[in-house]
Amino acid sequence: MSEAASTHVALAKSTRNSATTGSTTDGALLPSLAPLLHEWLPRQRWFAGKGRPVTGFRLVSATEMVPLDGTAGPGLLHLLLRVEQPTRSVRAADDCYQLLLGVRTSLPPLLAGALVGRVERGPLAGRTVYDALHDPRLADVLLERFRRPGSLGSLRFERTAGIPAGLTPRVLDAEQSNSSLVYGDAFILKIFRRVFPGTNPDLELPLALTGEGCERVPAPVAWFEAPGAEPLTLGVLQPFLHGARDGWQLALAALAAGRDFLPEARALGRATAEVHTALAAALPTPALRGTQTRQLVAQMTQRLEAAAQAVPALVPYVPGLRAAFDAVTDLGVRGSGWAQQRVHGDLHLGQTLRSADGFWSLIDFEGEPARPLPERRRPAPPVRDVAGMLRSFDYAARSHRPWNPEWAARCRAAYCEGYAQASGSDPRGEPELLRAHETDKAVYEVVYEARHRPDWLPVPMAAIQRLAQSAAA
Numbered sequence: 001m002s003e004a005a006s007t008h009v010a011l012a013k014s015t016r017n018s019a020t021t022g023s024t025t026d027g028a029l030l031p032s033l034a035p036l037l038h039e040w041l042p043r044q045r046w047f048a049g050k051g052r053p054v055t056g057f058r059l060v061s062a063t064e065m066v067p068l069d070g071t072a073g074p075g076l077l078h079l080l081l082r083v084e085q086p087t088r089s090v091r092a093a094d095d096c097y098q099l100l101l102g103v104r105t106s107l108p109p110l111l112a113g114a115l116v117g118r119v120e121r122g123p124l125a126g127r128t129v130y131d132a133l134h135d136p137r138l139a140d141v142l143l144e145r146f147r148r149p150g151s152l153g154s155l156r157f158e159r160t161a162g163i164p165a166g167l168t169p170r171v172l173d174a175e176q177s178n179s180s181l182v183y184g185d186a187f188i189l190k191i192f193r194r195v196f197p198g199t200n201p202d203l204e205l206p207l208a209l210t211g212e213g214c215e216r217v218p219a220p221v222a223w224f225e226a227p228g229a230e231p232l233t234l235g236v237l238q239p240f241l242h243g244a245r246d247g248w249q250l251a252l253a254a255l256a257a258g259r260d261f262l263p264e265a266r267a268l269g270r271a272t273a274e275v276h277t278a279l280a281a282a283l284p285t286p287a288l289r290g291t292q293t294r295q296l297v298a299q300m301t302q303r304l305e306a307a308a309q310a311v312p313a314l315v316p317y318v319p320g321l322r323a324a325f326d327a328v329t330d331l332g333v334r335g336s337g338w339a340q341q342r343v344h345g346d347l348h349l350g351q352t353l354r355s356a357d358g359f360w361s362l363i364d365f366e367g368e369p370a371r372p373l374p375e376r377r378r379p380a381p382p383v384r385d386v387a388g389m390l391r392s393f394d395y396a397a398r399s400h401r402p403w404n405p406e407w408a409a410r411c412r413a414a415y416c417e418g419y420a421q422a423s424g425s426d427p428r429g430e431p432e433l434l435r436a437h438e439t440d441k442a443v444y445e446v447v448y449e450a451r452h453r454p455d456w457l458p459v460p461m462a463a464i465q466r467l468a469q470s471a472a473a
Helices: 003-017 029-043 109-114 136-147 201-211 247-256 262-282 291-310 312-333 383-398 405-423 431-452 458-472
Strands: 056-066 075-084 095-104 115-118 128-131 150-152 155-159 169-171 179-183 187-191 222-226 232-239 352-354 360-362
Touching (some): 029 075, 029 115, 056 136, 095 136, 136 187, 201 232, 201 262, 247 262, 262 352, 262 360, 291 431, 383 458, 431 458
Antiparallel strands (some): 056 075, 095 128, 115 128, 187 232, 222 232, 352 360
């Protein structure tokens, strides 16, 4: 029997016999896996609780996607786990993580890098568990499940279009807060590792844009979730833009070649405006004024104060940065208001793709993963996305030696020009609001770099100095 045929047989068997079964919920499974997960989980790039000890686990759901008895090859176990860690906030909930674990009697050498560990006791005693996404046989099971949607235990699979079989899977090796599988050159499956109640914006917004006929964002082909009063979005399958290069790579290539990036930046501005226009047509657009303006500024100020406590280098600049926020409050008091809508939420050059014919696409609408999901789904002024892209041009320029601030300034201007051409509104026409959002983004960057990439901290700190001086002036 061929590998593809054996996968289909395993899937058919799992459909009949597997769900949230006694073998996975008899109370012995989690205690048997816990010692392995204590060691393995904090080492994963996508684990958000680094720096805090893991004190325990609570099982939310367990689903056998392929039987674990070993009769049909490797088993596939889907887990949703709450990870218990000490936190400063008494109201903070434990993070919920999604794990897909392969189960074998022994692990082939090619899968050694995916090892979680060997189980010593419980229902899987003597078996080896590993990250299933690295196993082509089990990755194929996932795609086959999308091809035949419906419910399986605590999971539900949906699709909007046909999906061919026989596509070779591979894990996308990239630094990110989730995990991605590419199938052939046709599809990419994003698996959300840290999951929250409510529809993930990376599914919600591309579906809304597809409904408006916007071609700047790859349309979701399929997805799966854990149903409930507030379903948990677990993964999204979208077309893979084969041959496209991300904006970050293109910008660095332009810098290395000593050339401008102006046509690309201008076209990217137009693409951003087209996405904003489509989102405004598809979803509500409440106004930002009065009390909401004060709330927005209060949230920015709170993030600034928390950041200054975490990164003392920020402290000398706090008065100037707070002035950037206060300028928005002053305008609100005088009656100014702004449009709000759903936005990308974490827009930068790495979230864009340019095809060989020069067409720009926007991807990864999840928003800033560190922020709570309700906050990421909240409407915001479109200049929030613009500010993120302006910061990204600055990052690109500073990553090149020698630093070329004029290159970044020209790109920023070209991007805003392109945006204005497509939307009829130049984001620079609201300087106080744009500066406040750029300041808020730079503060976020300072905290991120201090925690994860200290060598990069001078990049946002240079922006902090510039923005503080600008606001004070």
